[in-house]
Amino acid sequence: MRRLLVVAVVLLGIALLTNDGALATVLGAAALVCAGVAWFESGTDSTRELAVIATLGAAAAAGRVVFAAIPGVQPVTVIAVVAGAALGLRAGVATGALAAFVSNLFLGQGIWTPQQMLGWAACGAVGALLAPALRNRYVLAAVCFVLGLLFSASMDVWLWYGFFPHTVAAFTAVIGRGLWFDLAHAIGNVVLALAVGPELRRMLDRYGKRLRTVVVWA
Incomplete structure (x- = not known):
């Protein structure tokens, strides 16, 4: 976790110092993704929670493809939002980011991937x-309508x-071209x-209750 935080700080520092807008946005987004992964790893180590996050992320990615x-x-925005609402902040953020990364393995990875991961993590x-x-x-x-507009506007x-x-x-040309x-x-x-x-x-509410259930043996 500490190594990821160090990497995040270094990337963010370079992003703030560079005069290249494209490089700055990529490095800044990558820094935030690294910080997010470090935060996720610091949470509870529940294999059941990780399994449901992986399943939701894969389902959202498959739907996008x-x-x-x-x-x-x-469907990524809706699934990320519902995952966050039912399972909590950690699950929502991870589902959105994972869906973006996995779907881009099929649709094409690029410098846009960290930005998409951040956008859908924010939706969660x-x-x-x-x-x-x-x-x-x-x-x-x-x-979800508003988040769809905000996500697209951020891109x-x-x-x-x-x-x-x-x-x-x-700016007007870029916004106008992507409006539809x-x-x-x-x-x-x-x-x-x-x-x-x-x-x-x-469905996720029911699963969330099972995740939070603690069995005490007498």
């Missing part, structure tokens, strides 16, 4: 923070800052959240 033919539409964190409200199907759909801003001139015209894909992501989230969100939440 399956929906790849429809630009912007994928929001799910954990808003857990009580997300029991309502329509609130869940609304939150657009990353693209603009790292690879385009830092001008209003360039951003809306597809958000609307797809609404459809998936309304269709399967509450059912997935109830």
Whole structure:
């Protein structure tokens, strides 16, 4: 864990010192990913929790690959949010980050991977923070709609800052070019959240109770 934190600090320091926008964003995102992994490793060592996180991450990744033919539409946001709401902050963050990394093994790894891992990890964190409200199907759909827009906007801003001139015209062009894909992501989230969100939440709630159950032998 300490080594990962040292790596994170070094990467962040280089990111702050460099004048290259693309390099700065990649190193900054990688630093935060390293810090997140270190934080995850410092948690409870539950093989059952790790198993369910791995399963959710793999399911989200598989869904993203399956929906790849429809630009912007994928289930990662909804699954990460529900995982965070039902299983807690650690599980939500890990599910989102893992889904991004695993799905990119099939869709293509690149300098965008750390940024996507951070974005979907943040979606899992929001799910954990808003857990009580997300029991309502329509609130869940609304939150996933907003997170879809924010995730896509964060990727657009990353693209603009790292690879385009830092001008209003360039920023407007990047946002405009990605607008339809951003809306597809958000609307797809609404459809998936309304269709399967509450059912997935109830299933994970039951599993979460089993994870937290402590058996005491007399």
